[in-house]
Amino acid sequence: MNKVGLGISPSQSWHRDLAALIDHIRMRNFPEVLHETLKHLVSFDTILVATYKHSFKPIVVLSDHPQRMSATLAKYINEVYILDPLFNAIRNGVNGGVYRLREIAPDSFESTEYYRSCYHEFDLVDEIILIVPLENDVVFTVSLGRKSSLGSITRAERNTLNSVFPVISALVHQFWIAQSSEYVHDEQARNSMEYALSTFGSGVLTKREQEITGLILQGHSSKSIAQLLDISAGTVKVHRKNIHARLNTSTQSELFSMFLGHLTSLANG
Structure with a gap:
């Protein structure tokens, strides 16, 4: 061939x-x-x-x-x-x-x-x-x-x-x-998705915890998050523990399901 x-x-x-x-x-x-x-x-x-x-x-x-x-x-x-x-x-x-x-x-x-x-x-x-x-x-x-x-x-x-x-x-x-x-991109969709990510855990998580939650959902390890945010891996692990405690979750699966629920609530709201 x-x-x-x-x-x-x-x-x-x-x-x-x-x-x-x-x-x-x-x-x-x-x-x-x-x-x-x-x-x-x-x-x-x-x-x-x-x-x-x-x-x-x-x-x-x-x-x-x-x-x-x-x-x-x-x-x-x-x-x-x-x-x-x-x-x-x-x-x-x-x-x-x-x-x-x-x-x-x-x-x-x-x-x-x-x-x-x-x-x-x-x-x-x-x-x-x-x-x-x-x-x-x-x-x-x-x-x-x-x-x-x-x-x-x-x-x-x-x-x-x-x-x-x-x-x-x-x-x-x-x-x-x-x-x-x-092929015209939807401005409303852009705003809604940015809003979804920035408001997930709002009122429960700190801004830093929201930022780390987003990185966790994307697939960054504690080491990777530490490098991106210029903090120690130990600090990231503390944040991860606090995130799960504040959201009453224990696994990434539960975190992901909660995020999907957040997207749905925004779409229906």
Whole structure:
């Protein structure tokens, strides 16, 4: 098989795909053509193309997740994206490029209740993400999911994506110039999610405890939180103990459930 992903120089297929991308560069179906191009370069089971901006709700541009996963995807987009590693990496200013999810995720992400109850439902063993910063603080992302049958991305496939990323990034920029008006982020959703995170535990937790609670829910260990906030790990552990005592919780699962309840109460209020 003559794939760039096998470490072979760009083939005639790549040139045909590139020509097709250029032909569709200002069309609404450019993401579908990009999907087909990536399938010829690397192996993956699922694709999710989305845009992010500040704390706005992400916009799904393209998804091929199975129908049975639609409820989980909707839960991510509408509720828990604010805890997601990609969302938070973008909000913290990650540079454009090609990343594995585990490279940008907090150190204890896979032990979070969010991972177990939501992300784990996608049944992925690896996720490779192309991050393209655009104008007006919008970030265009392409997430390629791999299940156990494919395993982790190979070095050759990673090198392939790195080599074509500048071209894909340039094409995405041109697509966005033509089509950005079709993808407008919801200002109300941004405000409500920022409010949800800032008010969780309000009146019960201190501001520092609220900050640490948010980091716990995202998947940061005590060591990671200590580094981020420039305090000792021992101090973080004391805060964690106080948080559970004040909220009458004992596990992260209970903390996560309480946060979801907080989101629901705000939405219904």
